[in-house]
Amino acid sequence: MRYIKDFLRVGHLRIKNVIESYNNRIQLNHERGRPVKNTQEINHQIEIETLKNSCISALSLCKLISQKLGIMFSETSVNRIRKELKFNWRPPRIRQSLTRPQISMRYQFCHEALKSNLVTMPIYFSDDSTVFRFFLGMDKVWRVQ
Numbered sequence: 289m290r291y292i293k294d295f296l297r298v299g300h301l302r303i304k305n306v307i308e309s310y311n312n313r314i315q316l317n318h319e320r321g322r323p324v325k326n327t328q329e330i331n332h333q334i335e336i337e338t339l340k341n342s343c344i345s346a347l348s349l350c351k352l353i354s355q356k357l358g359i360m361f362s363e364t365s366v367n368r369i370r371k372e373l374k375f376n377w378r379p380p381r382i383r384q385s386l387t388r389p390q391i392s393m394r395y396q397f398c399h400e401a402l403k404s405n406l407v408t409m410p411i412y413f414s415d416d417s418t419v420f421r422f423f424l425g426m427d428k429v430w431r432v433q
Contacts, residue, residue, distance in 0.1 A: 325359055326369065333357065334369050346370075 292303055308314075330353060337349055346363035353361050386394075 325361060326365065329357065330359070330361070331369055331373065334366060335373055338370060338373075338375055342375075 289300065289303060293300060296303075333353055333356065334349060337344055337352055346366040349366045350361050350363055353359060353366075
């Protein structure tokens, strides 16, 4: 027993458990690491919920799986499963919608900056929602694009 302990560098309890399981003909689990929580049922649940609402977050999916199946699941695992299921999930893009007064104030600012001749370099003015874009033409006149 001492020779086995030194050779394998394991404790006596591990050797004892292996000997007992061999004598009792118990099948040992030879896979390394912790067991995977990922099952067909979880994959199916993630697929259904993602098809229902493509903008659902991984955190929301984790909570749903926890409520329905009683299994704690991480957001990273949910996103990994989504990737395996060929879902290209990205958070929705939020476009800024400007009000009419905001648009007119930005337009007025750009117009006054161009009239004052303080701007001499060829630059572009643009607001966040790309309503107006100014550029310096070949004849050195600023125009709205």
